[in-house]
Amino acid sequence: MRRPHADMRRPGTGTRSVPWNLVTWECAVMWQATAVREASRTGDYGKVIELVRQDRRMTQAQLGGAIGLSQSAVSRLEKRGARTYSTNILAAASAHLGIPPVLVGLADGRPQEHANGDDDVDRRKFLGGVAATAATPVLTALPDTAGPGGGQAAALRLPTSAYRRLDGSTPSRDLSEAVKPHLRLIQSITGTARGDADRNRLAAVGSEAASLAGWLAWDMGDNGSARAWYGSAVKAARTSGDLLLTAYQAGSLAQFEAHAGNGAEALNLTRRARRVLGDRRPPVADAWLLSVEALAHAADGDRRSADRALTASRAAAEALPEDPPPWPWVFTFGPEKVTACRVTCGARLGLADWVLSDDVGALTAGHAKQRALLVLDIAAGHLAGGRVESAFALARRALDTGVTYKSGRIVERARAVRRTLTTGAPPKVVRDFDERLHGVYL
Structure with missing residues (x-):
């Protein structure tokens, strides 16, 4: 698929790489590509996923690993032509690839569940993978399939669970760019829901997604947004009953x-x-x-x-x-x-x-970001006990994790630890820490 501009190509193409903050713009152009549009129009949602996966330079095995499927299961998904699909699997794949749900038939209630043995096995594997990786409080799907609203709620819950699964290994800034459109989709579908039961189910889904958005904002060090999202999560939970x-x-x-x-x-x-x-x-x-x-x-x-x-x-x-x-x-x-x-x-x-x-x-x-925050607390304890060198050796390790995952919360906590030490002639380990800390801009 042709790129909009030569400078937007990915690494290995002979030009400079794509900054991740431009992925959304790039994809917005790509959705207009004839092949993707035609595949979506004819209901060949597997082809849509295949084209976007290839554009992202991702293998079938990599996509499968991200959403809890085998490589062969992803291959079957992509080669189904115009046949029907499992909404659970479609929702997970499209969420991971950042595909607007309407392009894989999810926004208007399509496609219908296609019950066969392979689908059931793959779905169990995916749901089991999500449930087994709860390092942070994970909100999983309730058995909620009564009526069209229940089916929509179940499909919308899966991306939220998948995003939470990625939290331990993905910078929150990257995840947040995917979660925000997901929240808008939930709000849009909730607004058109018929009947209190459907609205309540969808409100619960919205509460879960808003809570995740709050968690990500908190990790980025944006406490104002985090507080607003958590407040929205509480309100939506009340609406759900x-x-x-x-x-x-x-x-x-x-x-x-x-x-x-x-x-x-x-x-x-x-x-x-x-x-x-x-x-x-x-x-x-x-x-x-x-x-x-x-x-x-x-x-x-x-x-x-x-x-x-x-x-x-x-x-x-x-x-x-x-x-x-x-x-x-x-x-x-x-x-x-x-x-x-x-x-x-x-x-x-x-x-x-x-x-x-x-x-x-x-x-x-816990995962790496959680451990880093705890290590900074331990570093604070060493400082309180007068063990400066061991404190900043630990703090440096945690700071490196914060930089790797672009976690504003970790970096700010590292700064708080540094502020507790007031001395005119800090030892070398503190000077090294300062040099690293002062060069951090997330």
Whole structure:
């Protein structure tokens, strides 16, 4: 497929490479290409995916790995001609490639599910892959297939889950460029929904996607946008009528506010989440909300209340049943999560004995960006204990991760750690750290 300009070619073509922030512009031109338009018009959605995949210089194996399918399954998808497709698989592939859903027949309710053995196997593999990679709180799809609205909700949930799956290995800025149009599509479909039941299902889907947008904005260091998205997630959850989802989103906003230093607001949101669920809240909700409460007390400088909340959270976590927690608490919350929370609280309170934990397993959980933030908390603990060199050796490692993933949140946390050291003649490890930090522009 011909490029709009020679300078827009990718690496290996003899001209300069495509900056990722121009991908959206480039694709907007490509959608007008005759081959893609004709394939979409005739309903050959597999061909649409094949053409875009090739344009992205992506192999079938790479696309399959990203969405939980085998190479042969992707090959079958692309060669189906005008036959019908699984909406789940189409939604996942188009979301990963950044294809507007209308070009693969999703915006108007097409295509219909095509039930055969291969599709069922591939769908199970994809959904299983998404569910098995929950390093952050992942909101997965409810069994929601009654009527056209239910089918739309299920299809729209899959890209959100796929994007969350990519969060641990993809810069948030890149993911955010894909999530925003996904949110607009959800809003558009919700606006045309008929009946309260369909609107409620779609509102829940919108809440999940808005929460993801908030998480990505937070990681980019854009706290204003993060707060707005989390607020939208709470409102959409209320509209959906799902009490568990509403409490979860209120707790997520509380967690954000606690990390932002707004302890009073975080405590208020945590109490609100408990009130939503009443006395019948699931045990995992209690354990998690107690950890969020501890963060809020730490943000307010209240060591005693933070310690009390952490103790209660650990007791609740140790008593959790082995049964899978109810949606949306699909992530595992155990004592190791409380240990990590105690490290963060200790860093905020300047308590070295809280930060320097012996529970190494708890401090190595999560994906690279989460570990980097925890390492910076540990670095703060070393500083509080007077161990400057070890603190900045750790901080440098975490900063490198922040630069690799273009995480504004990690970089800003690294700057906060640096500000805690005031000395006229810093050692070499600090000077090296400063040199690296001062050259970071995300």
